[in-house]
Amino acid sequence: MTATDPALTALAQSWCALSLLHGRIEARLERELQAKHDLSVREYSLLDVLSRQHSGPGGHLQMKQVADAVVLSQSATTRLVTRLEDRGLLGRYLCDTDRRGIYTDVTDAGLALLAEARPTNDTALREALDEAAKSPELAPLVQAVEGLRIPAPAGSPA
Numbered sequence: 001m002t003a004t005d006p007a008l009t010a011l012a013q014s015w016c017a018l019s020l021l022h023g024r025i026e027a028r029l030e031r032e033l034q035a036k037h038d039l040s041v042r043e044y045s046l047l048d049v050l051s052r053q054h055s056g057p058g059g060h061l062q063m064k065q066v067a068d069a070v071v072l073s074q075s076a077t078t079r080l081v082t083r084l085e086d087r088g089l090l091g092r093y094l095c096d097t098d099r100r101g102i103y104t105d106v107t108d109a110g111l112a113l114l115a116e117a118r119p120t121n122d123t124a125l126r127e128a129l130d131e132a133a134k135s136p137e138l139a140p141l142v143q144a145v146e147g148l149r150i151p152a153p154a155g156s157p158a
Contacts, residue, residue: 021132021141028128029121037117044121045070046080047089047114051106060095060103089113 026041033039039047049069053060061069067077081104084090089110095101106114129145132138 017137017141021138021145024132024138025125025128028124028131032120032124033117036120037113039113039117042070042072042080043084044114044117046077046084047106047110047117050090050104051111051114053103053105062101063104066104084110 029044030041033041033044037044046066049061049066063074063077063081066081067074070077070080072080081090081092085092085104089107090104091107092102092104095103129142133142
């Protein structure tokens with residue numbers, strides 16, 4: 001049996017707590033978004049990310065950037081885009097300057113569904129954080145999340 005570095009043990013415990021918090025939040029969001037809007041967390045995230053695109057330089061994301069933003073592989077992102085496109089929530093078109101590039105835009109129906117789902121997402125997030133804050137191991141993480149002030153990406157609406 002080997003001795004374990006206490007700092008690594010603490011780091012592993014912190015990672016487990018962070019993973020637990022993420023899992024609880026995601027499960028709550030999934031349940032609420034599915035029940036009220038027939039959207040998965042990933043679908044909501046994709047609509048949200050794509051709704052922030054704008055026309056002009058730097059206004060559109062390549063599929064790899066979209067995949068990174070929704071934390072999926074490129075192939076899983078393509079399948080997700082296809083599902084939402086089949087539902088009329090997204091549309092694809094070729095890039096004007098690079099015919100190999102494909103952009104995706106949220107349709108009016110997608111924007112309407114996103115606007116309808118946003119309060120559900122926000123309420124479920126608040127409730128999940130409030131519930132997690134009751135746990136001594138998760139309370140410091142909840143405080144850290146609540147204290148974050150992430151600046152909006154350049155070019156996105158404030």
